[in-house]
């Protein structure tokens with residue numbers, strides 16, 4: 345089975361609930377549970393590969409990034425904290441960094457919480473400390489409210505990892521319009537998130 | 542630190558999806574180290590990307606790829622908890638600036654060998670991470686009290702992070718920790734407005750364009 349973009353698809357692939365992924369990733373981190381890793385692999389590997397091909401990689405490069413990412417997931421799982429991020433978010437950031445390191449051959453500048461200059465978050469109030477599940481649902485609802493022209497740009501940015509310049513070219517709109525739509529989209533999402541509390 | 546000027550969502554999103562130029566990413570990461578508010582925005586964007594990742598179709602895997610599901614747990618050793626990506630080989634704590642910038646600094650902020658650009662204005666271009674031809678510039682800029690930076694516009698994006706002192710321009714007052722996220726075709730002329738030198742970290746993804754006579758004299762020094 346092939347997608348419209350010519351990516352070979354697997355229709356039988358599993359789709360676990362986000363909470364199940366969080367649980368499996370935690371189990372890998374705590375106990376190096378191989379069956380939990382197998383379930384994570386079945387869910388994540390085919391999507392990571394699809395994600396990378398969709399982002400413009402040739403199949404062999406997408407395979408490399410997927411394998412490298414899954415290896416890092418196994419090795420670094422102890423660092424995953426389900427109270428701070430979803431498994432899907434955590435894996436996304438690993439895959440993105442693998443991809444950047446590959447393309448640029450240099451590490452991406454990132455803040456480091458161990459840095460003496462680092463300014464930590466304010467302690468969370470009870471109201472802010474909502475569960476990841478609720479967070480996810482609220483973000484999903486807020487995203488669903490976006491007008492199509494804003495959602496298209498969000499998807500091209502996250503899904504195909506296109507730069508603003510590439511998006512402007514693809515959609516044949518000025519660069520400034522791409523940027524202003526992104527700003528509008530996030531203003532709307534933040535407003536919706538406030539309202540959904 | 543009371544930060545009043547933050548990174549624009551369009552710039553943050555380019556940082557999150559990995560398409561932001563290296564020089565601009567250094568300034569973004571340096572601001573993120575001291576700004577919990579912008580870090581929350583990054584988390585929101587990464588959550589959205591994670592949700593989109595799980596909504597994608599599943600690509601077909603080869604038999605070799607499928608076998609990784611068993612091979613990885615059998616052969617690879619998990620890293621001990623302490624071996625985080627943050628374990629650095631060097632200690633940057635004496636540079637007095639957040640790590641994403643400290644990694645690119647040759648010395649502490651107090652010992653920078655400034656190069657004079659004009660009366661009261663000096664700069665220091667920072668070495669770039671890769672030898673590959675990279676667009677854009679990354680530099681420290683120092684403006685003496687009351688001095689004006691040459692008025693300039695941009696052909697691309699410019700990020701200015703105030704490290705010490707403060708300045709005023711048409712967009713307001715920028716103090717330590719504040720970031721000015723300026724788009725192309727904006728002209729501005731920052732003035733250092735306290736008794737202290739104003740030291741900024743500036744990145745562009747294209748050379749600056751100066752206007753005016755004085756600035757044209759500086760153009761060969763500044764833009765390249």
Ligand SMILES: [Zn+2]
Pocket residue numbers: 544546547548572576578579580
């Ligand atoms: Zn900020």
